[in-house]
Amino acid sequence: MRSSEELILNAIYARRSIRKFIQGKPVERNKLETLLRAAMAAPSACNIQPWDFIIIEDEESIRALQDGIDQYAKYNPTVIIVICGNNEFIPWKDYGVVDCACAMENIMIAAPAIGLGTVCIGGFDRRKVKEQLAIPEDIEAVGMLYVGYPDEEKQPRTKYIEEAVHWGKYDGKRTRKPRPGNILEFGPEASL
Ligand SMILES: Cc1cc2nc3c(=O)[nH]c(=O)nc-3n(C[C@H](O)[C@H](O)[C@H](O)COP(=O)(O)O)c2cc1C
Secondary structure (H helix, E strand, O other), rough: OOHHHHHHHHHHHOOOOOOOOOOOOOHHHHHHHHHHHHHHHOOOHHHHEEEEEEEOOOOHHHHHHHEEEEEEHOOOOOOEEEEEEEEHOOOHHHHHHHHHHHHHHHHHHHHHHHOEEEEEEEEEEEEHHHHOOOOOOOOEEEEEEEOOEEEOOOOOOOOOOHHHOOOOOOOOOOOOOOEEEEEEEOOOHHHE
16 A cells, blocks of 8 residues: 555655547546645635636637637647636735635646546737636736646656755855747747
8 A cells, every 4th residue: 555645745756747638538527626625725825815716618719719829838728727816815915926826736746536637728818818718807818727637647756856856045156057948939849
């Protein structure tokens, strides 16, 4: 039997960006609810919970939405979840974004446990997406997650690098080497 420590850490490491989904295999409503329950277990500054979640399931709406999404995100999700931050409830805007990011990470970690894959999408035109989803002016489209049954396999892993760790205080003398990703390779190439 695996220890709960192993199980939890493995769940974290198993979250990988999935960009190929099984075409035509719908995600059951109860699984989506499981993801949303995980999302809403996230920490939130002053417990304000500024988030709202828009779930887009039908193919036509997904395709329409992808008009406002850039070339690095033209994949085939079965479901798109748009995470909105309600500014009315957020006296400190940055915290609201952090709250929503925590909720998003919870969804991404919970997904593999129920056989699903996700990828976080940043490459979208917020104005256009807001318009398409009728998101009110004062509500922000903070993030987007693609969800579906994975059609690719990725190994669990951490991206631990020694250089990112400073014990006690920031080590200013340390050479700042570029990290493995590439700002111009926003999509799949960034995560090889
Ligand atoms: C805020 C944010 C925005 C992202 N936007 C995109 C995107 O638009 N398209 C994409 O293919 N991947 C996107 N990703 C996924 C990253 O490319 C991916 O997390 C990274 O390459 C590391 O791979 P891993 O998730 O498998 O660990 C985004 C991730 C984050 C956190």
